[in-house]
Amino acid sequence: MSKDRRVALLGGIAYLITFAASIPALPLLEPVTDHADYVLGAGQDTQVVLGGVMELVTAFACVATALALYPVTRRVSRTAALGFVSSRLVEAGLILVGVVSVLSVVTLRQDLGGGTGAPAGLTTVAQALVDVRDWTFLFGPGIMPAVNALFLGTVLYRAGLVPRSLPVLGLIGAPLLVAKSMVVAFGGMDDLSVVSLLLTLPIAAWEFGLGLWLTFKGFRPSPVLSRDSAPA
Structure with missing residues (x-):
């Protein structure tokens, strides 16, 4: 297997892992994200923690997509390649903040909730942490994929490394995703x-x-594949 084929394979697998980890994470986290009184109940801590681990895997896989493809994308444009790595790091950081917020609700339930003697205002604190997760989800997986598509889609389209219909789809979807996220942010739709x-x-x-x-x-x-380094 050639070096460039390994680069493509690692990048592709990392992309597929983001789907395999992020999709099941949403229902696993629902006991916390959809129920403000979770902190006072019996709790489904194991399920929620598993969802947090899946989100953690998603964050690492996000970064892996950019790092795996960097040896090839830098040959087309070093600026775009570094931009793709940076945007993936920002997305992963926002995901991790959301994970910490959700898992903090679990810890609150274990330490202070789960009974009639829970401190006043505990539900408010838990809901605030869930709200943090909601915003990080909107600005992380909600907006950053559009930025990723602009950087990586431009590189792949210019170099013809994949069928051009793929990056075109990403470049069309990027403004649609940003517009959707802005409407959601201002309360225009769910x-x-x-x-x-x-x-x-x-x-x-x-x-x-x-x-x-x-x-x-x-x-x-x-x-592009015959170049050893990015152009000046």
Whole structure:
């Protein structure tokens, strides 16, 4: 297996891991994110912690996508390659803040809640932590994939390393995702509404399609692959 094929394979697998980890994490975290009184009840701590671990895996896989592809993307544009790494780091950081917020609710329930003698205002504190997670989810997985698509999509389109329909899908989906997130942020619609999900679909299709292509097909032949370093 050539070096560039390994780069594509690692990047593709990392993309697929983000889907495999992030999708099941949402229902696992629902006992906390959908119920403000979780901190006072019996709790489903094991399930929630597992969801937090899945989100942790998602964050690491996000960074891995950019680091794995960097040896090739830097040959097209060092600026765009570093931009992609940076945007993935920001996304992963926001995800981690959300994970810590949710798991803090679990710790509050174990230490102070779970009974009639719980301190006053405990539910308010727990809800505040859930609100932090909601905002990090909106600005992390909600907006940063659009920034990622602008950096990586531009590189892949210019170099022709994958079918151009894939980066075009990402470049079209990027402004749609940002617009959706802004409407949600200002209370115009729910983040889980049908319209919201439809506006998210192009970015999701771009990332999933890219993951499949890189994993099973690799990069298309391109002059970029013969370069050892990025142009000046």
